[in-house]
Amino acid sequence: MVISVKNLTKRYGDLVALDHFNLEVGEGEILGLLGPNGSGKTTAINCILSLLKYEKGSIDIYGKPMAPEAYDLKRKIGIIMQNVAVFEELTVYENIDYFCGLYISDKNKRRSLVIEAMDFVGLNDYGKFYPKKLSGGLLRRLNIACGIAHKPDLIILDEPTVAVDPQSRNNILEGIQRLNREGATVIYTSHYMEEVEQICTRIAIMDKGKIIATGNKEELKAMINSGEKITVEIYNPENRILTDVKNLPHIVSAFFHDSFLTVKSERDKNNLMVLIDYLKTRQIAFGKIYSEPPTLNDVFLEITGKELRD
Amino acid sequence: MFWHIYKYRLKCLTRSRQMMFWTLLFPIILGTLFYMAFSNLSSVEAFSHIKIAVVDNEEFQKDTNFREALQSASDPDNGDGSLFDVTYTSKEEGESLLMGGNIEGIIYFNNGIKLILKESGLNQTIIKEFIDHYKQTLSTVSAIINRNPEAMQKGLIESSTSHKDFLKEASAGSSAPDTTVNYFYTLIAMACLYGSFFGLNEVTVNQANLSAQAARANMSPVHKLRVFIYSMTAAATIQLVNIGILLLYLTVILHINFGTQITYILLTCIAGTVTGVTFGAFIGSIVKGGEGIKIGILIAGSMTMSFLSGMMYDKMKYIVNTKVPVLGYLNPANLITDCFYSLYYYDTYTVFFTDILFLILLTAFFSLLTYLQIRRQKYASL
Numbered sequence: 001m002v003i004s005v006k007n008l009t010k011r012y013g014d015l016v017a018l019d020h021f022n023l024e025v026g027e028g029e030i031l032g033l034l035g036p037n038g039s040g041k042t043t044a045i046n047c048i049l050s051l052l053k054y055e056k057g058s059i060d061i062y063g064k065p066m067a068p069e070a071y072d073l074k075r076k077i078g079i080i081m082q083n084v085a086v087f088e089e090l091t092v093y094e095n096i097d098y099f100c101g102l103y104i105s106d107k108n109k110r111r112s113l114v115i116e117a118m119d120f121v122g123l124n125d126y127g128k129f130y131p132k133k134l135s136g137g138l139l140r141r142l143n144i145a146c147g148i149a150h151k152p153d154l155i156i157l158d159e160p161t162v163a164v165d166p167q168s169r170n171n172i173l174e175g176i177q178r179l180n181r182e183g184a185t186v187i188y189t190s191h192y193m194e195e196v197e198q199i200c201t202r203i204a205i206m207d208k209g210k211i212i213a214t215g216n217k218e219e220l221k222a223m224i225n226s227g228e229k230i231t232v233e234i235y236n237p238e239n240r241i242l243t244d245v246k247n248l249p250h251i252v253s254a255f256f257h258d259s260f261l262t263v264k265s266e267r268d269k270n271n272l273m274v275l276i277d278y279l280k281t282r283q284i285a286f287g288k289i290y291s292e293p294p295t296l297n298d299v300f301l302e303i304t305g306k307e308l309r310d
Numbered sequence: 311m312f313w314h315i316y317k318y319r320l321k322c323l324t325r326s327r328q329m330m331f332w333t334l335l336f337p338i339i340l341g342t343l344f345y346m347a348f349s350n351l352s353s354v355e356a357f358s359h360i361k362i363a364v365v366d367n368e369e370f371q372k373d374t375n376f377r378e379a380l381q382s383a384s385d386p387d388n389g390d391g392s393l394f395d396v397t398y399t400s401k402e403e404g405e406s407l408l409m410g411g412n413i414e415g416i417i418y419f420n421n422g423i424k425l426i427l428k429e430s431g432l433n434q435t436i437i438k439e440f441i442d443h444y445k446q447t448l449s450t451v452s453a454i455i456n457r458n459p460e461a462m463q464k465g466l467i468e469s470s471t472s473h474k475d476f477l478k479e480a481s482a483g484s485s486a487p488d489t490t491v492n493y494f495y496t497l498i499a500m501a502c503l504y505g506s507f508f509g510l511n512e513v514t515v516n517q518a519n520l521s522a523q524a525a526r527a528n529m530s531p532v533h534k535l536r537v538f539i540y541s542m543t544a545a546a547t548i549q550l551v552n553i554g555i556l557l558l559y560l561t562v563i564l565h566i567n568f569g570t571q572i573t574y575i576l577l578t579c580i581a582g583t584v585t586g587v588t589f590g591a592f593i594g595s596i597v598k599g600g601e602g603i604k605i606g607i608l609i610a611g612s613m614t615m616s617f618l619s620g621m622m623y624d625k626m627k628y629i630v631n632t633k634v635p636v637l638g639y640l641n642p643a644n645l646i647t648d649c650f651y652s653l654y655y656y657d658t659y660t661v662f663f664t665d666i667l668f669l670i671l672l673t674a675f676f677s678l679l680t681y682l683q684i685r686r687q688k689y690a691s692l
């Protein structure tokens with residue numbers, strides 16, 4: 001195990017931010033920590049890193065207890081914090097060189113590592129730029145370069161794509177997968193389920209300081225009852241329609257949202273044709289219609305009764 | 311590792327416009343304003359060299375004692391002690407200068423010293439006093455010589471020294487130049503305390519609950535206190551250079567005379583700088599609240615301490631030292647200005663080293679409290 005967290009409990013005053021939080025991360029994984037705002041992702045990461053005090057629990061990294069003085073462990077870790085952590089007064093090159101230099105003393109070796117890191121995030125043309133002159137997306141890339149230049153075995157990224165344009169986002173996500181292929185174990189926190197689905201080999205869903213489900217995306221989706229979700233635009237929404245639809249076979253739930261009817265089917269059942277037949281025979285006028293496979297949001301919704309994103 | 315961190319901290323701090331403004335530019339601007347205000351004041355109020363003419367005749371040439379006394383009273387190297395601006399002329403030429411208002415008086419020898427003045431005023435009184443004093447000393451000396459001719463050699467030497475003393479007294483009494491210098495002492499003290507901005511900054515970039523950069527650095531395999539101490543060394547270095555630049559500006563450009571004991575002056579600047587930088591670290595680590603609040607406290611604190619040591623009102627230092635002497639020892643600005651004072655006015659170093667000792671004690675106190683805050687590595691919240 002690269003990381004093993006047991007019964008971690010952390011309070012901020014009266015607020016319980018982590019409540020018997022358990023997590024295991026194996027070598028070579030990209031573990032996605034998915035949870036809504038305020039669910040405790042950042043708190044969990046900072047406790048794991050021994051930056052935050054906690055009331056209860058144990059944290060082992062590479063089989064050793066993590067502590068502020070565990071320098072041999074720190075040497076293997078690269079962190080990318082939720083807030084951009086670079087110096088305004090240093091250029092892109094200097095920022096990466098400064099942080100890399102806290103790990104690597106050899107100047108020549110460091111120079112090639114810094115250049116490699118700039119290449120990696122696509123900042124090679126920006127070496128002499130000050131952070132103020134970088135766009136939001138480029139700044140995030142610099143933030144990442146500062147955390148990975150020393151080639152850590154374990155990389156922890158806390159929402160590295162917040163407020164980032166699609167181009168930089170793809171660059172970042174691909175980069176993380178590349179680091180993983182090169183051998184790094186990755187923990188990636190996000191509240192974007194699409195990102196997590198796209199790159200993570202395993203996902204831990206978090207709510208109110210607890211892990212509520214873990215598995216790869218297929219496993220997670222298999223945990224819930226609902227399968228395909230159909231949305232139909234109905235020009236004259238009536239309660240009668242709702243009652244009828246709920247009586248069709250294999251329907252788990254149906255509800256109106258304005259003039260849109262959402263129908264969820266049982267797992268592995270296909271209800272699209274049945275529904276269209278029903279609408280036609282009753283001569284109910286309908287417009288747009290689409291069907292989607294279940295998402296992690298559905299998983300979250302079914303377990304917690306609320307949406308992942310508000 | 312030391313050079314790596316030291317070098318980058320130097321870069322960061324020197325490139326910070328805000329901090330360089332407060333620590334370097336602001337004291338220079340304030341110094342320039344002081345200079346302009348005081349040079350105005352002294353030309354209006356009183357002290358400038360008194361222009362006189364001395365008639366260069368045979369009798370004058372013979373009176374070596376007087377020539378010596380006059381020389382030391384008009385010696386430009388004597389700095390602020392220089393009393394007269396002397397023109398050596400013939401009597402006629404002197405009189406036309408006096409009529410034209412170019413000089414204040416004429417000294418000439420005709421069976422003894424004679425003085426011609428056109429009007430009466432402060433400058434005329436000073437010239438007269440000078441002459442009277444000289445005559446009086448001379449008569450004392452000749453009385454001694456008459457009674458004890460062997461003392462002649464010695465007596466003459468002493469009399470010439472006493473002339474110098476008179477001149478020193480006179481220049482100290484005419485006050486303007488010396489109090490001006492006091493204002494510049496408080497300015498340097500204030501500049502030293504402004505080094506606290508650097509100290510504050512170094513705490514911020516090393517405490518994970520104060521900045522994201524610190525959280526990143528704290529996660530590195532370098533001990534937090536090591537990073538912090540190297541950073542503080544960089545902070546002190548820059549501030550010392552800033553103070554050096556300020557000193558050069560004041561002495562070379564503005565011609566402020568701080569005396570000649572350069573080693574002790576530098577020692578004062580070093581002690582003051584280190585106290586200032588650790589003061590900032592102390593405020594940065596013990597005060598809870600945002601960076602804005604802390605900077606506010608530093609500015610207000612430095613200003614108050616400079617005020618109490620006489621920056622805006624020169625009697626303030628005296629009032630504090632007599633009414634609440636303890637405050638004088640706890641106020642680094644007061645200790646720094648006291649160091650300069652003692653170098654200028656006293657021949658012994660007791661006061662000077664007492665002040666330095668207290669500065670060191672204050673530094674130790676600030677450092678200890680900072681250490682107690684900084685050494686914790688896990689935070690209740692970030």
Ligand SMILES: Nc1ncnc2c1ncn2[C@@H]1O[C@H](COP(=O)(O)OP(=O)(O)OP(=O)(O)O)[C@@H](O)[C@H]1O
Pocket residue numbers: 012015017035036037038039040041042043044082159191691692
């Ligand atoms: N310094 C703090 N003091 C008090 N409460 C805090 C502090 N930091 C976080 N919290 C609270 O702890 C809970 C967990 O916060 P945390 O930042 O860990 O969530 P998160 O999952 O990272 O959220 P986000 O997606 O917005 O980053 C929240 O309810 C938050 O309000």
Ligand SMILES: [Mg+2]
Pocket residue numbers: 041042043082158159
């Ligand atoms: Mg967070």
